[in-house]
Amino acid sequence: MLRGEEAVTSAEEFESYYGRPVLKPPVWKVPDVPLYLYLGGAAGASSTMALLADITGRRDLARAGRLTAAVGATASVGALVHDLGRPMRFLNMLRVFKPTSPLSVGSWILAPFSALASAGAASELTGLLPRSGRAASTAAAVLAPAMTTYTAVLLADTAVPSWHESYRELPFVFAGSAVSSAGAVSMLAAPGESAPARRMAIAGAALELVAFSRMHRSAGMVGEVYRQGRAGAVLRAARALACIGLGAAALSGRSRAARITSGLCLNAAAAATRYGIFEAGRASARDPRYTVLPQHAD
Incomplete structure (x- = not known):
């Protein structure tokens, strides 16, 4: 190559060996892992809300938050165990704590x-051991911020292009x-x-929309996967539902129908x-362009 020439690899020219992916796409199951991501996040944020509601004397709101946290967390564990295939695989992840491993820390x-969260909810439902139940719920709320966002760190720490390129914004999208x-x-x-x-x-939906917009812009060519195929269709539907939910939330103080519409749409x-x-x-891992071409650009 002569000095001054640049190696350029276009999307049209690029081919991988035998047309096979450079990365092995994630083998996690649907709907297990998406449910695990959604339920765990909702559980964590509900636990924080329950603590704040308890401090401010909103008894019904605190109860709703504790029950949501317990149900969401339990169902999240169930979805993860079902994806792993055997409960012992989840228990084996708890045998060693590795601070450098997001999977270990997440477990x-x-x-x-x-x-x-389950102990706090059990006390809430039965009325037994109220002080212990409140202490358990408070301890869960301390872990709640990490519970809300650790799955974003877990995804971003992989080599999957669209997740890894979005490591800055993904925790904010998941938190919102x-x-x-x-x-x-x-x-x-x-x-x-x-x-x-x-x-x-309203605050969470606004954060989600803003962070996702920023994530989409900053991901470079890999950001294509967020607007193409099944992922693009689902994410466009998600943004539309969030906007409808935000509009209905603004009216929900005066309308029961608006409150129900907002609650369903935002969830x-x-x-x-x-x-x-x-x-x-998964789409970005299947296409070798998203693995190789960004490295050439660097």
Whole structure:
């Protein structure tokens, strides 16, 4: 190559060996892993909301948050175990704690959070050991911020192009999605004290939309997967549902129908966002261009 010449590899010219992917696409199952991502986030944000509601004397809202946290966390563990195939595989991840491994750290966040949230909810339902139950719920709320965002770190730490390129914005997308869904559930479960939940749902949905827009712009050519194919269709639906939910939330203080519409739409938007990002990751791993061409550009 002569000095001054540049090696240029266009998308049309690029081919991998035998047309096979450079990366092995994730083998995680649908709907197990998307549900795991959605339910865990909603559980974490609900736990934080329950603690704040308890401090401010909103009894019904605190109860709704504790029950949502427990159900969401338990169902999240169930989805993960079903994806792994055997419960022992999940238990084996708890045998060693590795601070340098997001998977290990995530397992040690999910397991105690689920246990603490379940203990708090059991006390709430039975009325037994109220002080211990409140202490368990408070401890779960301490873990809640990590519970809400650790799955974003787990995805971004992989070599999957669309996830790895979005490592800065992905935790904010997941946090906004989680806060929005938690607020939306409590709008439905505690209508008499829904004002704080409504503000929480609006703030979370706004954060999700802004962070996703920034993520889409900053991902470069890999950002194509967020607007193409199944992932693109799901993510467009998620944004539309979030906008409808935001509009309905603004009217929900005066209308029961608007409150129900907002709660359902914002939860559907949060679930669709997680599924769309999951599908985008699988699509980017299947196409070798997204692995090789960004490295040539660097």
